[in-house]
Amino acid sequence: MRHFLQKFSPARILLAIFLFFVLFSGKAAVGASSSASILYDKARVAYHSLLKSKKRMQRRDQWVAVIDKFDSVYSKFSSSGEAYKAVFTIGDLYEQLYSISRRDKDLDEALEYYRLIVSEFKPGRLTDDALYRQGEIYFNRGKYTAALDSYQEILQILPGGDVAPKAKVRVAKIRPLVPVAFPSSKTPATIRKISTRRNEKINLSIGNELILDKIDYTVGSDSVRVVTHTSSPVVFSQGRLSNPSRVYINFNDTRLANDVNRNIKVGSRFLKSLRISQFDESNSRLVFDLNKVGSLKVGVWQEGSQLTVELSDKGAGTATAQKVVKTQKKVKSKAARVKPVAKKIIKRVSVKKERAPAKRIPVRRASRERALKAVNKKVPLIVVDAGHGGKDLGARGERGLKEKDVNLDIALRLKDILQSRYKYKVILTRSDDTFIPLPGRGKIANDNEADVFVSVHANAAQRHAAHGIETYYLGAGHSEDAKKTAARENGELVKSVKDGQVQEILASLISTTKINDSSRLASSIQNELYQSMRKKYSGIKDLGVKEGPFFVLHDTDMPSVLVEVGFVTNKKEEKRLKQSSYLHTLASSIAKGIVEFVQENDPMI
Incomplete structure (x- = not known):
């Protein structure tokens, strides 16, 4: 017995438990x-x-x-x-x-x-x-x-x-x-020393950029409210993403510091966490990682330099007593490191769900006012350009059909559909048989701060069997067909300019963001055109979305495309392009493509 107890001493028992x-x-x-x-x-x-x-x-x-x-x-x-x-x-x-x-x-x-x-x-x-x-x-x-x-x-x-x-x-x-005056966010810049004393006001705006100062969030039983504070009123855009479910807010011309805590755990039944990141060198993004809530409602509104996002249950009434408000200090300045500020615990009895009237925004630089105006406008503005016109006949069919007449007919129908069916604002570059120089068409869109520019054309080819629908956005146009189409639509403008020079001019003018948006607009319109037309008419050919060096697209500031609705040099398509019902279906399809792009580009959340 004694030998047995010695064999299983406390030390050995503990060792056995540890190994287990x-x-x-x-x-x-x-x-x-x-x-x-x-x-x-x-x-x-x-x-x-x-x-x-x-x-x-x-x-x-x-x-x-x-x-x-x-x-x-x-x-x-x-x-x-x-x-x-x-x-x-x-x-x-x-x-x-x-x-x-x-x-x-x-x-x-x-x-x-x-x-x-x-x-x-x-x-x-x-x-x-x-x-x-x-x-x-x-x-x-x-x-x-x-x-x-x-x-x-x-x-x-x-x-x-x-x-x-x-x-x-x-x-x-x-x-x-990379401009020397604008160093990368990872590289320390040589800057003047700024006082960080508590009672001293610091201007957080640097150049044309804004600074995201802090984020407050309040967790309630049936809602979560997140308030972002920036140094001045900010231009923002918003959207929703799935897989997993997220809401995001993009802050334009807004910077974050390198030492910002990028992840904030929330843990409510609506919201898992908040993630803030420097999306690119000039814009930051706030991402809301959502829990799966079928009746979730998201509201976004701006009051001066505060942007409020509220997640709530659609069936809930006024928010009940709030649990905790946590304040996470964010960026103080690109130019100065500020000592971390302790998190504040603030008790609140309730938060009214009614939106307070927006405060008057101070007058800022003209560019800032224009950007804010563009973000806050509710009705999209579309500029529809009927190609050619007046002395410029465009392409001509064997049976006498003039491209300029087809373009104008579709443009007028497109305007009516966008206004009556979708309540959009529409401006036509021409509403009758008038000649307008190509450089002046884009200016009309720019001067009116349009959201979308669509130029309507009909195609032509030496090979009379050529037929189909295609949509172009601004680009080099590497295919021979794209170059020929652009040369025909550009008309007099390219006769005095060599092809290499055309490419150099375009390359210097192309905005990457504009091209990305334009390519999506072109895809949306082309898809609607092909899918709608093939259901009603036989032999519709999808020539796809292409890039081309079209001068009418190069000087616009917004997403811009050129639609080729068919070939007037093809007997079958020339005949169809004379039919009112066919032209109406074309216009309706283009309108659907525009609306789909606008809704996707600036969704209501």
């Missing part, structure tokens, strides 16, 4: 790892299956289904190696989807997930790839400062990685494009 727990926890970890691997492998199989089917790749829901599978890996096993790979793959999927959809939102999603790789995981073999792809997206958008930041971060955290040589090349190429 180590063994048990090890098996649990292995089990979790195994489950993550199984889930990731299933997602990977779905990924490769999608890429093998060109038919499935044309359907958005197929891409989203695969993305959901990888997102499930990240949601369930967020700290695993499989989650790290899944997040990168989601970014890759959205980037590939963008190449088909040409929707800026898809590219924004790719950026979100590439950023997640850097912010949520330890540096690994995919981190430099995520940073490089992030840099490429910024570079292609003309956001050179943000691109430079991404490439330089590769050299800082993974200087010996396989992507570092490419990053060095990019840094050397981009650095001359």
